[in-house]
Amino acid sequence: MTLRATLLAALLAAGLALPAGAQSVLRVVPHADLKTLDPxxxxVSITRLHGLMIYETLFAWDSALQPKPQMVEAWSVSDDQLTWRFTLRPELRFHDGKPVTTRDVAASLRRWMLRDTVGSRLSDALARLEIIDDRSFALVLKRPFGLMTYALGSAVGAIPAIMREEDAQSDPGRPVTTTIGSGPFRFVRDQWMAGQRVVYERNPDYRPRSEPADGLAGGRxxxxxxxxxxNIPDASTVAxxxxxxxxxxxxxxxxxxxxxxxxxxxxxxxxxNGLGTQGMLRPNSLFPPFNDPRARLALAYIVDQADTMAAGFGEPRWWRRCEAYFVCGTAYASEAGTEPYARPNLERARALLAEAGYRGERLVFITTNDIPWIGRMAEVAAAGMRRAGMNIDLQYNDWGTVITRQPRKDPPDQGGYNIFATGASGATMFHPLTNIGTSMSCDGRNWAGWPCDEEAERLRVAFIEASDEAERRRFAEALQARLAVVQPYRLLGQADVPYARRAAVEGVLAAPVMVFWNIEKR
Known part of the structure; x- marks a missing residue:
């Protein structure tokens, strides 16, 4: 079959016929297929992109990752920093026509605080949530939480999307399948073709803020x-x-x-954006050998960042070495404690593995080729681990299966895993509050992999509760040094994942993730 025939077949399968009427249609090939509708x-990044299309949050991060009001019209904080009062913008409406009220906000925030690491930190500080009237509510704290607006505008992890009360009150352990938000786009469910196409239409009832668009903030x-x-799986066909x-x-x-x-x-x-993506090799700390930090540290001596980055991202202009957990080039960047493994040392890695009790047992490494750079980084990392004497079973799945397996705590020989490769946006990883991989809480509520280290978590909490920026930077430096030893994940480097557009497409915003308001076609 010719390339042209292959392209036409893919487009027909995706249902690309123009809708009736003279509509302006923006067609996008995303990095993955949308499988879960609840952000x-x-x-998962693709679900977060979907969530930002149809939902809104109380605050939103601008291009400098500073929180700005989004659904909120006004807010204030008491002198003792314990009572935060918020008033919603008027005329906020869900796609079904119902007004957004503080009952919806309260239910949504409670659910988010149960599901997200950032939300759980706010929950720990929260004494009560008070509904004052339909547009005003208050968060009353047990202790100050200076990152309040930053957290309520979080664009990483599980975002604090405001849903209808009836949706947010559903079982928090089950994804919501309804798609009624109040955002600038409506999800067209009857045209959703899993594995092929997802469709959104402009919400004609949406009232954007008056400020210029800036990152995720401002007028959408x-x-x-x-x-x-x-969804076109073949990259050559997409090109x-x-x-x-x-x-x-x-x-x-x-x-x-x-x-x-x-x-x-x-x-x-x-x-x-300027922060790119942080590559990471995430071991499962629930099972040997990676329940021992020495085995996790061995990965740092095995994996050469230059090899993984070159495999995943090609030309050096698109990537850099970086041993900073909180992203090179940011306010909290430090590479303290990483000097010993700046270059591979397989002899030292083998010694650490032996000390951790590893004796050549099969290790399940799950990965995907659906996102090519992840699959290529995994292959290089697996090859290095084999050279160090590790018995690696590299298992390829579609991306949907990989992300379904990641949260499972089953033993590796019963559908679980020992390790996986992935990446997270620099906007997620540059801040100790939102960096999903450096939460080492021992309560099992942290991100897949579930590493536990009380000292690292003490330092992270101290950062979150710090009273000023200078103090935060001191704790970030100390936290980096501790993480360099206990290795919640092996840093694979820092890269830009480039996007491409036709020159006639204008208005793509510099933001933590790609958004589709502000874009027009000439």
Whole structure:
């Protein structure tokens, strides 16, 4: 079959016929297929993108990752920093026409605090949530929580999306399947074709803020009638579709095709933001050998960041070495404690594995080729682990299966795993409050992998509760040094995952994730 025939078949399968009427349609190939519709239930990037299309949050991060009011019109905090009062903007309405009230907010925040690591920190400080009237509510604290607005605007992990009360009151352990938000787009359920297409339409009743769009903050002005996410698995087919104009945006360009796409007239390849993505190798700390921090530390002596980054992202201009858990180039960046393993040392790794009691047992390494850079990084990491004497069973699944397996605490030989490779946005990882991998709480509520270290968690909590920025930076430095030893995950480096668009597409915002308001087609 010719490339053109393959492209046409993919587009027809995705249902790409134009809707009736002269609509402006933005067609996007996202990095993964949408499987879970609830952005509070999972911390998966594609679900977060979906959540930002149809839901809103009380605050939102701007391009500098500073929180700005979104659904909130006004707020105040008492002199003792224990009572925060908020008033919602008028005319907020859900897609079914019902007004957004503080009952919806209260139910949504309670559910989020049960599901998210950032939310759980707010919950720990919370004495009570008071509904004052339909538009005003208060959060009364047991102790100060200076990162309040930052947390309520979180764009990482499970986002604090405001849902209808009846949806938010459902079983917090089960993803919500309704899709009624109050955001700038409506989810078109009857045109959703799992594995092929996701469709959103402009919400005509949405009233954006008056401020200019800035990151996720400001006015979410929709300038197209319809957004279609098209799932085309073959990267070469996506590149051809972008060149011919069948699609407008490729959210994550396959690394080996970046040079090809960059040379095409009428196409633009660019970075979405300045913080990029942090690559990570996440071991399961519930089971041997990685329940022993010495085995996790061995990974730091095995894996060469340059090898994994080059495999995943190609040309050096798209990646850099970085041993800072809180992202190189940011306020909390430090590489303290990482000097011993700046370069691989397999002899030291083998010694650490022996001390941890590893004797060549099979280790299940789950990965995917659905997101090419993840699969390639996994292959390189697995090869290094084998050279160090580790018995690696590299298991390839579709991305949906990988993210379903990640939260499972079953033994590796019963559907669980020992390790996986992934990445997280720099906007997620640069801050100790939101860095999902450095929570080492011993209560089992932290992110998949569940590492436990009381000292690291003490330092992280001290950072969160610090009274000023200078104090936060001191705790961040101490936390980095501790993490360098106990290794909640092996840092694989820092990269930009470039996106591509047709030159006629304008208004893509610098933001933690790609959003589709403010974009127009000339």
């Amino acid at each position: 509070v239930a999972v911390s 002005v929709v300038k197209v009638d319809r957004v279609e996410w098209i 051809a579709a972008l060149q011919s104009g069948e699609i407008d945006i490729w959210e994550q360009v396959a690394g080996d095709l970046v040079p090809v796409v960059s040379r095409q007239r009428g196409l633009v390849v660019d970075r979405l």
